[in-house]
Amino acid sequence: MGTRIALDAMGGDRGPMVTVEGAVAAAREFNLSVVLVGNEEEISKALKQHAATGLGIAIRHAPETVGMQESPSAALRKKKQSSIRVGLELVKNREADAFISAGNTGAVMATALITLGPLPGVERPAIALIIPTLKGQSILLDAGANADCKARHLLQFAIMGDVYARQVMGKRLPTVGLLSIGEEESKGNELTREAFKGLEEDQTLNFIGNVEGREVLTGAADVIVCDGFTGNIALKIIEGAAEFFTRLLKEELGKGLAGMAGALLARGAFKRFKKVVDYTEYGGAPLLGVRGICIISHGRSSAKAFKNAIRAAAECVDNKVLEHITEGIAVS
Amino acid sequence: MGTRIALDAMGGDRGPMVTVEGAVAAAREFNLSVVLVGNEEEISKALKQHAATGLGIAIRHAPETVGMQESPSAALRKKKQSSIRVGLELVKNREADAFISAGNTGAVMATALITLGPLPGVERPAIALIIPTLKGQSILLDAGANADCKARHLLQFAIMGDVYARQVMGKRLPTVGLLSIGEEESKGNELTREAFKGLEEDQTLNFIGNVEGREVLTGAADVIVCDGFTGNIALKIIEGAAEFFTRLLKEELGKGLAGMAGALLARGAFKRFKKVVDYTEYGGAPLLGVRGICIISHGRSSAKAFKNAIRAAAECVDNKVLEHITEGIAVS
Numbered sequence: 206m207g208t209r210i211a212l213d214a215m216g217g218d219r220g221p222m223v224t225v226e227g228a229v230a231a232a233r234e235f236n237l238s239v240v241l242v243g244n245e246e247e248i249s250k251a252l253k254q255h256a257a258t259g260l261g262i263a264i265r266h267a268p269e270t271v272g273m274q275e276s277p278s279a280a281l282r283k284k285k286q287s288s289i290r291v292g293l294e295l296v297k298n299r300e301a302d303a304f305i306s307a308g309n310t311g312a313v314m315a316t317a318l319i320t321l322g323p324l325p326g327v328e329r330p331a332i333a334l335i336i337p338t339l340k341g342q343s344i345l346l347d348a349g350a351n352a353d354c355k356a357r358h359l360l361q362f363a364i365m366g367d368v369y370a371r372q373v374m375g376k377r378l379p380t381v382g383l384l385s386i387g388e389e390e391s392k393g394n395e396l397t398r399e400a401f402k403g404l405e406e407d408q409t410l411n412f413i414g415n416v417e418g419r420e421v422l423t424g425a426a427d428v429i430v431c432d433g434f435t436g437n438i439a440l441k442i443i444e445g446a447a448e449f450f451t452r453l454l455k456e457e458l459g460k461g462l463a464g465m466a467g468a469l470l471a472r473g474a475f476k477r478f479k480k481v482v483d484y485t486e487y488g489g490a491p492l493l494g495v496r497g498i499c500i501i502s503h504g505r506s507s508a509k510a511f512k513n514a515i516r517a518a519a520e521c522v523d524n525k526v527l528e529h530i531t532e533g534i535a536v537s
Numbered sequence: 538m539g540t541r542i543a544l545d546a547m548g549g550d551r552g553p554m555v556t557v558e559g560a561v562a563a564a565r566e567f568n569l570s571v572v573l574v575g576n577e578e579e580i581s582k583a584l585k586q587h588a589a590t591g592l593g594i595a596i597r598h599a600p601e602t603v604g605m606q607e608s609p610s611a612a613l614r615k616k617k618q619s620s621i622r623v624g625l626e627l628v629k630n631r632e633a634d635a636f637i638s639a640g641n642t643g644a645v646m647a648t649a650l651i652t653l654g655p656l657p658g659v660e661r662p663a664i665a666l667i668i669p670t671l672k673g674q675s676i677l678l679d680a681g682a683n684a685d686c687k688a689r690h691l692l693q694f695a696i697m698g699d700v701y702a703r704q705v706m707g708k709r710l711p712t713v714g715l716l717s718i719g720e721e722e723s724k725g726n727e728l729t730r731e732a733f734k735g736l737e738e739d740q741t742l743n744f745i746g747n748v749e750g751r752e753v754l755t756g757a758a759d760v761i762v763c764d765g766f767t768g769n770i771a772l773k774i775i776e777g778a779a780e781f782f783t784r785l786l787k788e789e790l791g792k793g794l795a796g797m798a799g800a801l802l803a804r805g806a807f808k809r810f811k812k813v814v815d816y817t818e819y820g821g822a823p824l825l826g827v828r829g830i831c832i833i834s835h836g837r838s839s840a841k842a843f844k845n846a847i848r849a850a851a852e853c854v855d856n857k858v859l860e861h862i863t864e865g866i867a868v869s
Contacts, residue, residue, distance in 0.1 A: 339781065349718060352726035386681060386769040394684040394766040418773025422781040434726040437718040438767055439774055441750025446778035449754040
């Protein structure tokens with residue numbers, strides 16, 4: 206029996222119509238089966254629009270849904286039958302190998318921590334963000350799970366990111382950089398100066414030292430580690446900058462006849478540009494360090510993004526990411 | 538006698554040729570005089586290329602220059618006759634009202650702290666960054682002077698930023714935001730949660746709560762406060778993102794005939810775009826909280842950037858920024 210991926214069918218801004226389309230595409234293209242978790246009636250209705258028979262797609266009914274604005278702790282306490290909870294319990298009970306949700310990020314994270322628990326030795330699971338760079342892709346973690354960190358947490362993030370970069374992103378000897386405010390070891394804040402020493406001492410990592418904010422998008426390191434506060438600020442600024450530059454260029458291109466003609470001709474280029482910048486193309490952000498594969502997708506995810514997230518989850522399973530993280534943490 | 542601005546003529550990637558051009562333009566356009574500090578021979582040579590007689594431009598010889606890669610502490614110890622040191626001493630001795638340098642940022646900062654010292658009550662002077670937004674301009678501080686901060690430092694940054702936004706940027710009741718990772722008061726790290734309380738209690742500030750990284754470039758707040766580590770990461774990521782998006786668009790626009798034609802037609806738009814993004818247009822980053830006006834300009838500053846920095850420095854003097862900061866700190 207192949208890999209089974211549980212997908213929160215209710216997650217994402219457009220719900221089952223988009224999640225189901227992504228699941229059907231994944232089941233058709235890849236050698237895996239998908240369990241759609243959520244309101245059975247709605248899922249069945251969405252499934253009927255696709256020739257999905259014989260594709261290995263199952264439904265697991267979950268009567269409750271967590272709203273995007275709902276408090277994660279309230280959802281955790283009150284909604285024991287939510288699609289998020291039910292999906293993660295499938296992973297816990299080994300009825301599924303991985304869980305993907307584009308629902309309320311805080312609720313997915315909190316429920317995964319409680320339901321699955323951390324892998325042996327992992328003190329702080331982290332959200333890993335796949336970012337497009339001039340050289341391809343890098344992974345940045347923690348992107349927001351832990352606002353306050355100790356140096357040893359950053360070392361664990363590096364180990365987990367290194368495993369993901371090797372096993373899923375196909376990087377041979379991933380370079381690991383510490384996000385800081387100067388290249389020299391002496392630069393940075395108390396946290397990064399201490400973390401620098403630990404990263405340098407670890408013999409299993411290809412640590413290249415500090416990387417500055419400017420180098421995040423140039424691809425200076427395959428794995429970039431930082432505390433969750435800094436990582437989340439970085440992520441949101443990159444998102445905001447993409448919006449800012451796109452809007453500015455559109456405004457400028459709209460000025461004058463030549464600009465308008467240019468805008469028309471450049472439309473194809475714009476589309477490709479947006480695609481590179483739009484990280485939903487990369488499927489989602491893995492929550493690394495919990496006892497199970499869990500990928501948090503963006504609320505705006507398209508069917509293609511869900512398909513990509515399902516593939517990424519399957520690759521985590523096939524390449525034994527959990528086992529490699531456990532080993533890596535054990536020897537560190 | 539009018540406002541006298543001391544300019545480090547040796548600072549910046551292209552030295553006296555560019556700094557002198559900026560000084561001449563400022564002396565011509567604004568009602569002020571400029572003291573060019575640095576190698577007298579080189580400055581005189583550069584001055585001869587401009588019809589600068591009678592413009593109120595003086596030279597103060599400084600035989601030493603601090604290199605861009607030089608250690609700030611070594612420069613401070615060994616180069617007592619550097620253009621940075623001599624220029625800041627002009628301010629200290631009231632022979633000049635302000636100092637501007639595009640030289641080694643660390644050396645300018647360290648020398649300003651030692652030579653001028655902090656204003657009464659200011660615990661940590663901060664670098665303030667003027668950033669372009671969709672609404673105009675905001676000021677973000679600290680952009681890198683203090684890697685580790687306490688909550689009370691962030692409150693002082695807010696007070697200093699508020700004064701600058703009112704007195705120099707012409708904002709009436711500047712909104713003040715705390716850079717954090719969620720809008721609610723409970724979100725953030727230990728530092729921002731504590732700083733939130735202090736900012737909320739201060740009756741002189743128009744505090745609007747947390748702002749997320751995504752909102753920095755939309756202009757959600759006129760004054761954005763954060764610790765110097767986070768601020769420097771933010772600044773460098775914005776710089777890196779501008780380079781990334783410009784490069785990506787150029788590559789995409791270069792693809793195919795339509796793309797190339799589009800690129801040609803869009804060239805004017807590109808130029809305007811770069812101008813908005815290029816923060817050197819805004820003159821430089823004021824170092825707020827020291828006993829004297831000091832503006833740190835970017836190494837790549839153009840003559841126009843130096844002219845703008847000179848104007849900003851003069852506005853700080855005319856609008857009594859130092860006095861207002863001292864008062865603001867005293868009542869907080």
